[in-house]
Amino acid sequence: KFDIFFTMTSTLPLPPMMLVFLAVIIATLVLSSCDAFSTSGRRVSSVTNGGGRFRSEGVIRMVDDGDAGIKVPLDDTLLPPPTITTTIDDDGEDSQTTPPNTVFTATPVTITPTSKFIAATLTTATSKRNQTKVNSATLRFNNRLNQLAKNWDDSTAPKVETLLLDALDKYQLHLKEDEQEGTSSPSSEYTKKNNNMIIPNTISFTNAITAWARCTRKDSAKHAQALLDQMLHLYSSPKHNIDGKWDHVKPNKISYNSVITAWARSNERGSARKAEELLRNMYDFYNNDSGLDINCKPDARSFNAVINAVARSRDKNCADRAKFLLDEMGRLYNEGDDDLLPDALTFGAIINAYANSLEAGASDKAAQLLMHMESLYSMGFEEAKPTTFVYNACLNAFAKDPLICVKNEIQEAGGGNGNSTQSLNRAEKAEQLLDSMEKRYNEEKDWRIKPDIISYSTVINAHANSGTVNSGVNADGILRRMLHRYLMGDTKCRPNAIVFTAAIKAHSTSIDATSLSLDDSEEEEDEASKLLRQEQLKASAKRCEDLLQELCLLYQLPGNDRSLKPTSVTFELVTGALTLAEDWEGVKRITALREEGMTQRD
Numbered sequence: 001k002f003d004i005f006f007t008m009t010s011t012l013p014l015p016p017m018m019l020v021f022l023a024v025i026i027a028t029l030v031l032s033s034c035d036a037f038s039t040s041g042r043r044v045s046s047v048t049n050g051g052g053r054f055r056s057e058g059v060i061r062m063v064d065d066g067d068a069g070i071k072v073p074l075d076d077t078l079l080p081p082p083t084i085t086t087t088i089d090d091d092g093e094d095s096q097t098t099p100p101n102t103v104f105t106a107t108p109v110t111i112t113p114t115s116k117f118i119a120a121t122l123t124t125a126t127s128k129r130n131q132t133k134v135n136s137a138t139l140r141f142n143n144r145l146n147q148l149a150k151n152w153d154d155s156t157a158p159k160v161e162t163l164l165l166d167a168l169d170k171y172q173l174h175l176k177e178d179e180q181e182g183t184s185s186p187s188s189e190y191t192k193k194n195n196n197m198i199i200p201n202t203i204s205f206t207n208a209i210t211a212w213a214r215c216t217r218k219d220s221a222k223h224a225q226a227l228l229d230q231m232l233h234l235y236s237s238p239k240h241n242i243d244g245k246w247d248h249v250k251p252n253k254i255s256y257n258s259v260i261t262a263w264a265r266s267n268e269r270g271s272a273r274k275a276e277e278l279l280r281n282m283y284d285f286y287n288n289d290s291g292l293d294i295n296c297k298p299d300a301r302s303f304n305a306v307i308n309a310v311a312r313s314r315d316k317n318c319a320d321r322a323k324f325l326l327d328e329m330g331r332l333y334n335e336g337d338d339d340l341l342p343d344a345l346t347f348g349a350i351i352n353a354y355a356n357s358l359e360a361g362a363s364d365k366a367a368q369l370l371m372h373m374e375s376l377y378s379m380g381f382e383e384a385k386p387t388t389f390v391y392n393a394c395l396n397a398f399a400k401d402p403l404i405c406v407k408n409e410i411q412e413a414g415g416g417n418g419n420s421t422q423s424l425n426r427a428e429k430a431e432q433l434l435d436s437m438e439k440r441y442n443e444e445k446d447w448r449i450k451p452d453i454i455s456y457s458t459v460i461n462a463h464a465n466s467g468t469v470n471s472g473v474n475a476d477g478i479l480r481r482m483l484h485r486y487l488m489g490d491t492k493c494r495p496n497a498i499v500f501t502a503a504i505k506a507h508s509t510s511i512d513a514t515s516l517s518l519d520d521s522e523e524e525e526d527e528a529s530k531l532l533r534q535e536q537l538k539a540s541a542k543r544c545e546d547l548l549q550e551l552c553l554l555y556q557l558p559g560n561d562r563s564l565k566p567t568s569v570t571f572e573l574v575t576g577a578l579t580l581a582e583d584w585e586g587v588k589r590i591t592a593l594r595e596e597g598m599t600q601r602d
């Protein structure tokens with residue numbers, strides 16, 4: 001263009017103003033063509049950037065397949081589905097061959113990393129073909145259901161389900177009338193003709209399922225499951241879904257996850273088994289019926305909900321079953337499904353399950369999981385960083401282990417040849433873990449790992465359960481550390497009656513151990529040793545009384561903090577300790593204090 005311009009100016013006798021006008025026009029044409037070239041280049045890079053993975057560059061779009069106008073951020077990376085074989089037909093078209101029938105059993109779907117770009121392209125194209133435009137009446141209907149589903153009560157869910165089923169009956173009636181008139185059409189065409197007709201879709205059903213998941217009724221999970229079954233029946237039944245009439249009620253991962261959550265919150269017997277079964281059904285639907293739609297693939301939330309349901313079920317071997325699911329997540333992640341990464345709450349739920357199992361040696365399994373989390377975090381997985389909840393669950397596992405008094409020899413660094421060993425019981429291991437929590441928090445200043453009142457009270461309870469002669473002394477040391485942190489301004493370490501009662505219990509078990517040693521050594525020990533042990537017994541009993549008096553004094557301070565209110569268990573522990581020490585005056589003092597109405601004070 002510039003060559004033409006210079007040729008014209010050199011051969012034609014044009015006025016100066018005309019030359020300037022031509023120069024501006026040609027410059028505009030050049031700049032517009034360059035801009036078009038750079039824009040097309042950006043479009044290409046936004047699709048194929050990053051090793052063949054889709055990247056959204058933070059785009060926010062409106063999802064119009066029943067999403068009720070809710071703005072949803074696109075995922076930065078689309079995950080690969082299970083193995084997909086792509087071939088070229090004679091007509092030059094891509095044809096997709098699905099993998100063999102696999103289900104989530106002992107070995108869930110095997111994901112073979114192939115061309116992630118091709119796999120994501122095929123599933124995204126399939127998903128877009130299944131989308132249908134949602135009319136304004138359906139959008140308003142879905143928004144209404146969504147608002148109602150946010151309530152946590154026992155009356156909203158039945159109302160939401162009634163609204164949904166009424167709209168569904170009206171839509172089915174119109175479809176039947178159209179069939180009789182011979183004007184039956186797919187749902188997309190039906191939507192265009194009936195803009196004021198409510199057409200229940202996936203979002204409608206999912207809102208109703210979510211309402212049941214938040215409902216406080218005992219049969220909530222059954223109602224949520226029934227709605228999901230109805231969705232599957234309408235979508236998968238050849239009798240109903242002719243020409244794709246019911247593609248708009250296809251269940252997605254949110255639908256399944258909401259039902260799994262309903263079973264996880266249910267207190268019905270066997271609810272955890274139902275959640276496990278639903279996860280397997282979800283894999284079966286994804287592989288066989290969904291057309292490998294990425295929106296139907298189980299994700300980390302699916303696994304986490306099932307693991308939490310199993311871990312909290314208190315069923316036999318529930319901790320081992322939850323651990324198995326966690327291992328399956330890790331296996332699938334290693335095979336290419338990088339969405340299946342457990343978080344700290346998942347690990348904490350399994351560790352807590354081991355603590356509540358009351359099995360001998362369960363604390364060792366809990367400690368191994370904690371070490372696994374530390375390893376994952378050191379490798380760069382931020383979501384696997386242990387939190388205060390996880391640490392407290394592991395401390396609880398140590399405190400409740402039936403083998404708490406059994407000492408294990410552990411290797412220690414240092415010493416002459418670096419081969420020295422130390423023998424620790426579970427209570428001492430719990431105290432070591434608390435030490436590491438304090439040290440790590442002091443170094444990182446991360447509030448997510450900050451020790452709290454539960455951390456200290458659990459370690460004190462571990463010393464109480466250990467039943468050694470030094471249980472009371474060790475518990476006092478932990479109590480002083482906690483009170484020091486509180487006095488330094490840490491409100492998370494505010495003392496309460498539970499901590500004081502645990503410390504009193506530790507001294508009480510110390511008295512029991514001392515009394516037992518006195519009975520066993522009546523003939524072997526000399527008189528001086530026996531007197532020393534008796535003095536220790538009386539000192540422990542007096543310490544129990546002092547702790548109770550301190551607790552009562554704190555409770556009587558202005559403000560009347562009910563968390564400091566002594567319980568009947570607290571008084572009984574102190575009375576029993578003084579009785580064993582034969583401190584009858586102390587027993588009278590505690591009886592008088594109790595009769596003053598300390599436990600009944602409002």
